[in-house]
Amino acid sequence: MAHDAFMQLLPFILLGGLIVAFAGIAGWVFTTWLRISNGYPLESSWGKAIHPLRNTETDERVKLLTQENAQLRAEIGSLKDRLANVERIVTDGAYRLDREIDTLRGPAN
Numbered sequence: 001m002a003h004d005a006f007m008q009l010l011p012f013i014l015l016g017g018l019i020v021a022f023a024g025i026a027g028w029v030f031t032t033w034l035r036i037s038n039g040y041p042l043e044s045s046w047g048k049a050i051h052p053l054r055n056t057e058t059d060e061r062v063k064l065l066t067q068e069n070a071q072l073r074a075e076i077g078s079l080k081d082r083l084a085n086v087e088r089i090v091t092d093g094a095y096r097l098d099r100e101i102d103t104l105r106g107p108a109n
Contacts, residue, residue: 035042041049089095 032042049078
């Protein structure tokens, strides 16, 4: 009797196992695709990166980008300083007073 019940449920058990296996494989493929599309390195079972491979060209490119990044940050810092000086000049009281006097004098002939 138990054998007959098991045989009747066997197709459902096998189908469920196949669905679970397929879902696991699909999840693995999806996470691998996400890692590749977002630039994360793929690793082997021993934790060694297999993609993207690092070489001297890649290292040199990273070094150049790091230098360019530092230069751009320095330039932005100097621009911020210059902007702060311009803001200080524009909001200065004497400058405001000169502008008000010029508007009271009227348009230049």
